[in-house]
Amino acid sequence: MRRSPASLTSPPSSAQNTQTTQKPSQSRLSQLSSHISPMASTSFSADVVPQAPEDPLFGLMAAYRRDTDPNKVDLGIGAYRDNNAKPWVLPVVKKADEILRNDPNLNHEYLPIAGLADFTSASQKLVLGADSPAIKEKRVTSLQTISGTGAVHLGALFLSKFYRPNQQRTVYFSDPTWPNHFQIFSNVQLPYLTYPYFDKETRGLDFDGFINTLNNAAEGSIIVLHACAHNPTGVDPTQEQWKEIAKVIKERKLFPFFDTAYQGFASGDLARDGWAIRYFVEQGFELVIAQSYAKNFGLYGERAGCFHFVTSPTSDADSVTARVASQLAILQRSEISNPPAYGARIASTVLNNPELFAEWEANLREMSGRIIAMRKALRSKLEELGTPGTWNHITDQIGMFSFTGLTEKQVLKLREDSHIYMTKNGRISMAGLNTHNIDYFAKAVDKAVRETQ
Ligand SMILES: Cc1ncc(COP(=O)(O)O)c(C=O)c1O
DSSP states (O other): OEOOOOSSOOOOOOOOOOOOOHHHHHHHHHHHHHHHGGGGOSSSSSTTTTOOOOHHHHHHHHHHOOOOOOOOOOOOSSSBBBBTOBBBBHHHHHHHHHHHHHTTTTOOOOTTOOOHHHHHHHHHHHHHTTOOHHHHTEEEEEEEEEHHHHHHHHHHHHHHHHSSSSSSSOEEEEEOTTTHHHHHHHHHHHOOEEOOOTTTTTEEEOOOHHHHHHHOOTTTEEEEEEEOOTTTTTOOOHHHHHHHHHHHHHHHTTEEEEEETTTTTTOOHHHHHHHHHHHHHTTTTOOEEEEEOOTEEEEEEEEEEEEEEEEOSOTTHHHHHHHHHHHHHHHHHHTSSSOOHHHHHHHHHHHTOHHHHHHHHHHHHHHHHHHHHHHHHHHHHHHHOOOOSSOOHHHSSSHHHEEEOOOOOHHHHHHHHHHHEEOOEEEEEGGGGGGTTTTHHHHHHHHHHHHHH
């Protein structure tokens, strides 16, 4: 079990405020100026509002944009790119867009607080399975959110306000995890720890470390789980391992919080990528789910997402669901009033039309298939070059990202020598690779690894 680096409540690096100490001459100057014109003073001096560091990922994107080298490669942000490194509007999304634009009844009225009902009910079916007993037994309540981030936030806020299993209410994240988890839960004053996840030696799952930490977690702790295509490692538990994880979570009376941002995008198969959540629901857990449509619909900027609360099959399940729904509605109202309509309308049009749904599945297979092909190509190129180390993890991992095992030094060298951009932890967005740049990338990696041995 690893305690978060700073304290139980403060987020790590990217979220941490950096204290900037004023030089004596500067503070004397501001004192003098506040004497001269007291009205011009601020309540937000640097000791109250220190300069925060730039978000590392968005900073990386900006550095890539500034680079004028014709061979530059962007492997930073987790957004799908086609084989020409261009953003891809899914053909099925274009169709849905056309349908919406030609709908004479379309208007720009507010959506209800919980969002578009056709969208939230289709989202339940997508994530839990159309035949889920939890849906039939009305044990699920769902609210449309500002994409996956908004869903994680609404869940965190709800738990912070209403979940009282013990004094501490610790949240556990995988080590590593999507960095925004730290910030979102810290913002609602929930303290966190991490559970071991990535094994640096095998570049796979540290299953024993994971289970061991769950076994020692305080009863009632919240366990944040990536449903599939773990970000940033691309390492997922097998179905047998998920069963064991569920068993320990049940025994230890922990609370599962699923984050699903890649359903269908990971394997191309919606049921397979949704398996873990459906298994937990089958086991009768009370749990929450944060669902994003950014990657699997390519609706990144449209911010379509959904938050689901699922209660256990108990005799008063419908009253629990109704009470929780009423409080979630109040939280949503105070935060965003009601969610944005456009992205949800697009997704809803597709999810509720069998023909378009089938076309969406084909689009998903195209995206995931291209990424899987890039994994195979990268591994075989590195093996052909005889690049020191083992490279099987590139094809063992799944989804948008690969945790390459490249060191920070190698990452910086790749940026300086070859204009290749990736996060400092060696994570690459596989979607940034294509048949035009994969040779260039493999050779650059080979060189960086050999020169920094
Ligand atoms: C694990 C995880 N959760 C949630 C999200 C939420 O993304 P968005 O708010 O764009 O839907 C992401 C996106 O990268 C993610 O990787």
